[in-house]
Amino acid sequence: MNRNIFSVALCVLLLALSIPAEAQQSGKKIPRMGYLSTLDPASESARSEAIRLGLRELGYIEGQNIAIEYRYAGGKLDQLPKLASELVRLKVDVIVTVGVFSVVRAAKNATKTIPIVMVGPAIDAVEAGLVESLAHPGGNVTGVTSLSVQLGAKRLELLKEAVTKVAHVAVLYDPANTPSVIEVKEVLPVAARALGVAVRSWEVRATDGFERVFAALKKERPDGLYVPVVGPLMRSNIKRIADFALKSRLPSVYPNKYFVDAGGSCPTAGTARTATGAPPPM
DSSP: OOOOHHHHHHHHHHHHHHHHHHHHTTTTTEEEEEEESSSSSHHHHHHHHHHHHHHHHHOOOOOTTTTTEEEETOOOOGHHHHHHHHHHTTTEEEEEEEESSHHHHOOOOOOOOSEEEOOOSSSSSTTSSSSSSSSSOOOOEEEOOOOOOGHHHHHHHHHHHHHHOOOOEEEEEEEHHHHHHHHHIIHHHHHHHHHOEEEEEEEOGGGGHHHHHHHHHHHHSSSSSESSOOOHHHHTTHHHHHHHHHHHTTOEEEEHHHHHHHOOOOTTSSSGGEOOOOOOOO
């Protein structure tokens, strides 16, 4: 878990909670934090625990001097507006949004007054219209983002450097994840032309679609596998993707280290066990 991300987010969170915290000391109110995630509790456990530990280090202990309302979409992005509205009705003091752009947008659409701390979406917050500028964000959204999409060209370059024979790369992505689409449609084509590499994208829209795509890739026999910035679907199937690449002896490059932790490497590719970028935008 990248502690730097949570250190920054929690410092902002502390500022957002400072007024309620002072009130709590006089016995009036315990601050309440809303936690909105695109994932399910099990998939989100490592990150939520890191946040709880960070809060504890700052003097906030859940159940004692802070309350946390958890809401999980379980990968169903259409549930986010409803969950965000629930947190607003509960009158939480701050909302921490964890995941892709959709979760931040849902929270922002639900309230213009409650502070929103975003953790790690792979977007340019200014370009996405979440903040006015990095120096002067304005509005009620702040936090940390990951510009992993912009690193797509470098990841493809690293794959080419690691395995020089790579000429045909398969790109596995979820078309419902906006950052992935941007990377696949805008970033990779330019990088591929510069590197003299052919890229072909393969869409996976649901969990039961992986085996179909894997079967097609076995027939296609690409030289390498590229996985762009991931959303809930890909994140829930990291192990499956890593296992496929390993069994297929397919040199691969991933957007974060969690694929490598799951075994994402190729025994014949040497240094092709490559991961760059920040932790996944959950």
